[in-house]
Amino acid sequence: MNLIRPIADGDEAAVIALWSACGLTRPWNDPAQDLRLARDTATATILVATGDDRIIGTVMTGFEGHRGWVYYLAVDPAHRGAGLGRLLMTAAEAWLKAQGAPKLQLMVRADNAAALGFYERLGLERQDVVVLGRRLDGR
Template identity: 70%
Template sequence: MDIRPIRDGEDEAVIALWTACGLTRPWNDPVADLTLAKGGATSAVLVAADDAGIGGTIMVGFDGHRGWVYYLAVDPGRRRRGLGRSLMAAAEDWLMVRGAPKLQLMVRSDNEAAVGFYQRLGLERQEVIVLGRRLDG
């Protein structure tokens, strides 16, 4: 599978994959998230694709201090074959080229399967608390 930046015409397939993987939430508009990441100078959406279509995605960004990963998704029918690991490696490469000294990501507190996956890749739980507030209303 080729890992590359998203191409025009692939948005619908990417959002469908995010939805199938349970990554979307009513308060986060995936179309807006995708549009912002694709148009950003410091962000990208990478896809893993072959003749059968898009099998995985990862959104990556660099805020000048840390690299961030979002929307790691692997088609449920293509899991357990190393695709998630390959997407994470591609995101790390993208960040290293841009000089990011650290990679971070957020996992929902009830998603122990994802936590286990990331820990197997060498990521560690951080001693931080994430605070937030909606700015759209």
């Protein structure tokens, strides 16, 4: 049985290792900083799923006052296909609803067909928007 709970002190290394193993990290993003910022922000949380006495899934979520956002949904490859990703998304959605978020959004890299299919099976729909951005940290 999997337990989904908020991240706890001492979980950080295992969470970052899972994000790396699942291909969610990028050289220009510091996952340790992302984790710290989420933990230090009252309008964000990181949920972890445990099994086999270790962390086997995560989801980071935050509410910026207008939309709820989901990041770093990760499931250990050895535990995929058993519904854990769906459970983590359900937990993230419940957290966002409790914060008063009227809408959930997330971004998926355009070439990640598996993730796009997963989210579409959960009922998420492609939005007619273009994401624009600029680095503010000089990278």
